[in-house]
Amino acid sequence: MFKENMHTKVGFEMNINKDDVTAPDVIALLQDHLKSMTLCSPPESIHALNTDRLRQPDVTLWSAREDGVLLGCGALKELNSRHGELKSMKTSPQHVRKGVAKRILHHIIEEAKRRGYQRLSLETGSVEAFLPARLLYEKAGFQYCEPFGDYNEDPNSLFMTLNMR
Template identity: 70%
Template sequence: MEIKPDDLTGYEVAALIGEHLQSMTLHSPPESIHALNLEGLKKPEITFWSAWEDNELLGCGALKELDGRHGEIKSMRTSAAHLRKGVARRILERIMEEARQRGYQRLSLETGSMDAFDPARRLYESLGFQYCEPFSDYIEDPNSVFMTKEL
């Protein structure tokens, strides 16, 4: 598996982000969807990675700089054909490695509170993320959970 920075211009990545956004609308009310579209992911404070095996897209993830010491994990998504193969773990480990290289002291994330998000929460827990209060511009929301990890 090769995980590399991505400029979000490829068809495969656009389709995966579209799938991610569509999934969010199935599992979360509109006011609780915090996933970014392609344009939102192209902001200068966001670094986006895609994971590939040969010419097949396996998944993606992003790191948003909140400030010089705090980053946020965004747009974690595994292609449906590659679920339960360790793709998300590898992408998350790559994001954590980058956060440490940048000197961040903390990584945080928002994810859904519904059953559909159980696998994501278990992954984050397994890598040491703990539940926390809303951070950055987030507000308390029964459809969201917030997690953080000291680096």
């Protein structure tokens, strides 16, 4: 299962906190996330949430910061009382390969367990640009699955799930 190294580099301290999606740097990172999706996927295959959707009651977003500097973010969408969906995982370009995504993912997995979810699922892209994300999810124990929720088969999408039982 997923093991977290709390100190991915000497002197690196990350705080992960719930975010209300109003900070300009968080909004800019999320807009960059949506923009990067358009470079890799056709519009009908983009399932990233916009900032308005991330403010809805069924979604919780966390931002990771070091000394106030935004490192990345990730969200958890409640599909039902037993099933959550990982959304909006994005690392700030200046902080890639520092363990930011791994720490945010671990935080969201722990929150999903705390909420009593039996399953945590996600949709990600099938093209090469999404390979680092898929490898991260695989290392955390996610397995490939059929589309879930409102998703349909799509050659540009892959679906993964983590059994929490």
